[in-house]
Amino acid sequence: MIRIMGVSKTFREGLRGRKVQALDDLTLKVQQGEVFGFLGPNGAGKSTAIKTLINLIRPDLGTATIMGKDATDQRVRRHVGYLPENPYFYDYLTAEELLWFGGRACGMPKKLIRERSIDLLNKVDLGQSKGRQIRTFSKGMVQRAGLALALIHDPELLILDEPMSGLDPLGRKMVVDLIVELKAAGKTVFFSSHILSDIERLCDRVGIIVGGRLRLVDEVTPLLADGSSLEDIFMREVRNAAPESAL
Amino acid sequence: MNALWAIAMITFKEGIRNRAIFGILLLALLLAAANFFVSGMIMQEIGKVAVDIGLSSISFSGLMLVLFVGINLMAKDLDRRTIYMVLSRPISRYQYIYGKFFGMTLLVLASTALVSLFSLGAVALIKVGAQDFFPRFSWPSVFLAIVFITLMLILLTALTFLFASFTSTSFVTLILTVVSYLIGQSTSGVRTLVEAPNVVGIKVSAFTVKLVQGAYYLFPNLSLFDIKTQAAHGLPVGADYILWTFLYWLLYTTLAITFAALIFRRREFP
Numbered sequence: 001m002i003r004i005m006g007v008s009k010t011f012r013e014g015l016r017g018r019k020v021q022a023l024d025d026l027t028l029k030v031q032q033g034e035v036f037g038f039l040g041p042n043g044a045g046k047s048t049a050i051k052t053l054i055n056l057i058r059p060d061l062g063t064a065t066i067m068g069k070d071a072t073d074q075r076v077r078r079h080v081g082y083l084p085e086n087p088y089f090y091d092y093l094t095a096e097e098l099l100w101f102g103g104r105a106c107g108m109p110k111k112l113i114r115e116r117s118i119d120l121l122n123k124v125d126l127g128q129s130k131g132r133q134i135r136t137f138s139k140g141m142v143q144r145a146g147l148a149l150a151l152i153h154d155p156e157l158l159i160l161d162e163p164m165s166g167l168d169p170l171g172r173k174m175v176v177d178l179i180v181e182l183k184a185a186g187k188t189v190f191f192s193s194h195i196l197s198d199i200e201r202l203c204d205r206v207g208i209i210v211g212g213r214l215r216l217v218d219e220v221t222p223l224l225a226d227g228s229s230l231e232d233i234f235m236r237e238v239r240n241a242a243p244e245s246a247l
Numbered sequence: 248m249n250a251l252w253a254i255a256m257i258t259f260k261e262g263i264r265n266r267a268i269f270g271i272l273l274l275a276l277l278l279a280a281a282n283f284f285v286s287g288m289i290m291q292e293i294g295k296v297a298v299d300i301g302l303s304s305i306s307f308s309g310l311m312l313v314l315f316v317g318i319n320l321m322a323k324d325l326d327r328r329t330i331y332m333v334l335s336r337p338i339s340r341y342q343y344i345y346g347k348f349f350g351m352t353l354l355v356l357a358s359t360a361l362v363s364l365f366s367l368g369a370v371a372l373i374k375v376g377a378q379d380f381f382p383r384f385s386w387p388s389v390f391l392a393i394v395f396i397t398l399m400l401i402l403l404t405a406l407t408f409l410f411a412s413f414t415s416t417s418f419v420t421l422i423l424t425v426v427s428y429l430i431g432q433s434t435s436g437v438r439t440l441v442e443a444p445n446v447v448g449i450k451v452s453a454f455t456v457k458l459v460q461g462a463y464y465l466f467p468n469l470s471l472f473d474i475k476t477q478a479a480h481g482l483p484v485g486a487d488y489i490l491w492t493f494l495y496w497l498l499y500t501t502l503a504i505t506f507a508a509l510i511f512r513r514r515e516f517p
Binding site for chain 2: 011022051055056057058074075077078082088089090092093097101106107146149
């Protein structure tokens, strides 16, 4: 479903154009129907990798493909639902209009958009607020609206960047239930999160990225078979990466 | 086409519900009311003054719309990253720019129509009260002047898109647009002056002449769209002038928006 092959990306920062390596030879594959957790400390390159898949960022080296097509091919995004980290939407649109846009942009018929909007807004607990402008929403409500927008066109692949961010416990449970439901429906879910317990609970496989380099990719069950927690493994990988970065 | 229309619609809705629009409409209403007072204070050429003030208020309100609502609509997408929700759809960068531009054009049309209603309402009422001062008044001339103002505002919108495609903040876009507007309004007159300085008895260096000529061809000649004087005096505007101005508008606007799309295609959104 997802193939990231040898992707490197460098950004230039500040007036002097200091080079910052955001991704370093990242290679990663995610199979269809898999729930993949993408872990890493802040600034590790998770969002950069995700933005490469959405074609918001273009790699300096390497390729990113989704369903066999290059990520730069706009048609591929018909099959992708994306939730950015800390999403922002148009202030003066209502949640219903936001989903109308999402559906129309994917070429969905109006009747289907209406039906799925009602269903999804109820699912993310925004059924009562569908006619309210987004500027009146709380952070958690915006996050819920973003989830509904990512799902409106019934995509095969969900790419969620910190989907639990800003949500209360009820909201987090809603996201967990949603991911379980999507997996049962055969969808592929690729998500980043700092909440390790959720990753442990939901993911088939996990990848840990530190300093732009992928340090570990493994199935969750065998990884935790010796009694280690994901937190222990995560901390170990971050510590192991530290001396390398210092070199 | 669906995607392009969807972007145009959300841009229009986002713009029309913006509170700044209400401020601009209120300003237009006040300017229309001011037209009564100003026209009432002078005892001659009331018709010309009323039409001139009416058209100027349409032009000024439209300028406020482009500078403060239009630029903000585009800038917010980049500053607050609302662009992620658009570009994560099966939408090309070209569709994004063209869709956004069409949405903004709809906003300019709707807003100019409403503001014109206030301004022309005031002119019509003044005309009822001072019929003798409107001997050569012609509604078609006034409507043509409004069409030209609208074209100028759409061209200016295309320029804001061009500037927003390569600048990093909305403030820079605003500055570049204001500078282009000021140069565009005066470039034709300044060029005439520097190319025949003897007429007014001044000396102009060859470098200045080249500089002004360069600015004349680089910046849009916005004075072409200003036919307020003709409308106020009820003077006819030739069909060839209308045609050439329209073609100039079409060419400049198309080029500006196409360059914006070309630059935008290469842009990244980290």
